[in-house]
Amino acid sequence: MASVIGQFLRRSSTLVRISCTVQARVASGLPHIQQYSSSSSSSTEEESMTSPEGGARMSKSMLAYQQRAEAHDKFMADQIAERTLMLPSSTFSPRHPSNVFIKKKAAEFDISGRPFHTFFYTGYPAYYQALHDLGKTMISLDQFANRMAHLKVENESQAFNCGGSEWVSKAELSNKFLEELHDKHYIFFIQSMNRLIEHPYSSRAQDFIMRFRKVVITTQNKEEIPKLMYTAEGIPYMTGSGKRKHTEATVTVYGRGSGKIEINGQDMRFFKVIQDREQVVFPLQFTNLLGKVDLVANVTGAGLSSSAGAIRLATALALCSFVDEHMREKMRLAGLLSKDFRVKERKKPGQKGARAKFTWKKR
Amino acid sequence: MATGVRVLFNDFRVPLRSWLTVNSAWGQVTGRARYSQYPPAYIKPVYLPAKLEELERSGDAKQLEYTPVRAAYNTHTSSVFHDPLVRKFTNHIMKTGNKCLARELVEKAFQEVKRVQLQKRNTAETEEEKEAIVCDPLKIFKQAVENGRPVLQLVPIKRGGVKYQVPVPITDHRSYFISMRWLKEAGREKERTIHFPEKLARELLAAARNEGRVVKKKQDLHRQCEANRAYAHYRWS
Numbered sequence: 001m002a003s004v005i006g007q008f009l010r011r012s013s014t015l016v017r018i019s020c021t022v023q024a025r026v027a028s029g030l031p032h033i034q035q036y037s038s039s040s041s042s043s044t045e046e047e048s049m050t051s052p053e054g055g056a057r058m059s060k061s062m063l064a065y066q067q068r069a070e071a072h073d074k075f076m077a078d079q080i081a082e083r084t085l086m087l088p089s090s091t092f093s094p095r096h097p098s099n100v101f102i103k104k105k106a107a108e109f110d111i112s113g114r115p116f117h118t119f120f121y122t123g124y125p126a127y128y129q130a131l132h133d134l135g136k137t138m139i140s141l142d143q144f145a146n147r148m149a150h151l152k153v154e155n156e157s158q159a160f161n162c163g164g165s166e167w168v169s170k171a172e173l174s175n176k177f178l179e180e181l182h183d184k185h186y187i188f189f190i191q192s193m194n195r196l197i198e199h200p201y202s203s204r205a206q207d208f209i210m211r212f213r214k215v216v217i218t219t220q221n222k223e224e225i226p227k228l229m230y231t232a233e234g235i236p237y238m239t240g241s242g243k244r245k246h247t248e249a250t251v252t253v254y255g256r257g258s259g260k261i262e263i264n265g266q267d268m269r270f271f272k273v274i275q276d277r278e279q280v281v282f283p284l285q286f287t288n289l290l291g292k293v294d295l296v297a298n299v300t301g302a303g304l305s306s307s308a309g310a311i312r313l314a315t316a317l318a319l320c321s322f323v324d325e326h327m328r329e330k331m332r333l334a335g336l337l338s339k340d341f342r343v344k345e346r347k348k349p350g351q352k353g354a355r356a357k358f359t360w361k362k363r
Numbered sequence: 364m365a366t367g368v369r370v371l372f373n374d375f376r377v378p379l380r381s382w383l384t385v386n387s388a389w390g391q392v393t394g395r396a397r398y399s400q401y402p403p404a405y406i407k408p409v410y411l412p413a414k415l416e417e418l419e420r421s422g423d424a425k426q427l428e429y430t431p432v433r434a435a436y437n438t439h440t441s442s443v444f445h446d447p448l449v450r451k452f453t454n455h456i457m458k459t460g461n462k463c464l465a466r467e468l469v470e471k472a473f474q475e476v477k478r479v480q481l482q483k484r485n486t487a488e489t490e491e492e493k494e495a496i497v498c499d500p501l502k503i504f505k506q507a508v509e510n511g512r513p514v515l516q517l518v519p520i521k522r523g524g525v526k527y528q529v530p531v532p533i534t535d536h537r538s539y540f541i542s543m544r545w546l547k548e549a550g551r552e553k554e555r556t557i558h559f560p561e562k563l564a565r566e567l568l569a570a571a572r573n574e575g576r577v578v579k580k581k582q583d584l585h586r587q588c589e590a591n592r593a594y595a596h597y598r599w600s
Contacts, residue, residue: 216429
């Protein structure tokens with residue numbers, strides 16, 4: 001390929017322009033480049049009229065050729081540098097060998113052929129070692145419990161709270177031990193670990209337990225609860241905002257009130273449907289603050305039912321500042337502090353609704 | 364029997380404990396909705412105060428500390444007037460999404476029940492008789508539904524080209540549904556001059572006394588199942 005171009009270049013006077021079109025194919029690899037300037041290093045301005053080696057005079061045409069060839073080489077080098085950046089191989093960095101080659105166990109024998117590990121002949125040395133460690137941990141926890149009982153120390157249950165994490169899967173455990181585990185191995189291991197967790201002092205073995213658990217939810221959704229604000233008269237208040245479908249609501253909850261509710265300048269009769277009124281009152285009633293605080297709500301957007309939903313969320317969020325941690329957790333469990341993500345599903349072309357189809361008759 | 368009414372329809376079809384163990388041991392939740400807007404880790408809200416208290420007592424609330432919770436529905440409240448079974452019944456009565464009307468009808472029926480029972484109580488002569496009359500429409504409703512629940516159901520099964528009506532046991536959930544459907548149908552079968560809530564109230568009172576169309580329907584079904592017991596083995600063979 002390159003030699004063909006070389007011949008072509010020698011004949012063509014417009015070599016630079018043409019090489020542009022050819023070069024995309026050439027650019028696929030650096031080894032294909034051919035240097036056309038016979039001595040790219042020594043061709044400078046001073047010795048332009050002399051040959052590189054002997055200092056003999058060059059013909060004008062030869063000189064012109066030399067210059068063109070140099071220009072071409074420079075152009076090619078630039079182009080290749082540019083194109084290689086765009087090649088797929090350059091878009092991601094080379095992978096680390098540990099990612100390409102599966103992890104293997106190191107030699108398990110010494111030079112005389114004796115296995116290093118005591119459990120080698122079980123076939124699953126790492127697995128049984130982990131079980132062994134588990135047993136030892138359990139015994140140590142029992143001993144600790146006995147000592148505490150002997151000393152008549154009565155404290156709260158120190159069982160490990162494993163919320164937010166779950167056991168690693170069978171494949172992950174196999175990968176951890178570098179041993180191909182069977183279902184029975186995995187089930188037995190998890191059962192044993194569950195027994196360890198149930199131990200009243202299992203939080204002392206937290207590190208051991210967490211070696212085989214992975215974190216599912218990294219952060220508990222405990223945002224900073226804003227502090228209560230006070231009006232000029234010293235009445236505590238807090239503002240919350242909530243959304244539901246296409247409705248947005250801003251609610252200000254005033255403490256030391258008498259249970260007045262104002263929605264867009266109207267009272268509770270803003271909502272005609274009783275279910276909606278129930279929704280507005282839900283967080284107040286849940287926190288036993290009904291009749292003790294005042295509500296001022298502003299709703300924009302369409303839909304009465306969703307307005308009630310938005311006000312409910314906004315009120316609940318504002319009430320967080322009025323109640324204690326325990327009640328906040330209860331509100332969260334009751335689903336008052338989470339946003340309702342559900343929206344109307346769009347209608348699809350070719351069918352009657354979002355899911356409903358037209359009646360189909362064969363003929 | 365009123366005290367023995369089991370609390371169902373509590374939005375926890377799967378008992379929480381078993382659900383938790385499934386979740387923690389295998390890292391998977393089975394049987395969730397395929398098209399849910401919420402990520403699979405989200406659990407259903409526990410909005411009933413009694414349920415919440417139970418959660419806290421059993422220590423499951425501590426386990427749920429890290430679990431995200433879905434938003435409560437707009438039909439959920441912690442009000443003392445809220446009852447999951449009544450909510451379900453209202454939805455059965457509802458036509459074309461008119462929940463306001465459905466709710467109104469149920470409430471009117473309950474009012475009627477209360478009125479009838481109070482009248483009875485006021486006309487009763489001795490104190491013992493007065494004490495014996497239940498005036499709580501909710502209790503009467505629950506009793507009526509409980510009395511209307513069938514145990515078996517006839518299912519057509521084809522064997523050798525002939526369809527046999529085979530008696531099959533049904534789940535608790537379905538038996539509640541059938542009982543409530545019968546109540547609703549009994550309320551709708553009426554003369555022109557009587558309104559639905561009145562008729563429904565009468566049926567509720569009758570069913571709570573183990574009388575009336577619903578209980579008769581249940582007994583008929585049981586009788587038929589008894590007659591077809593010879594086909595019962597078609598269920599598995």
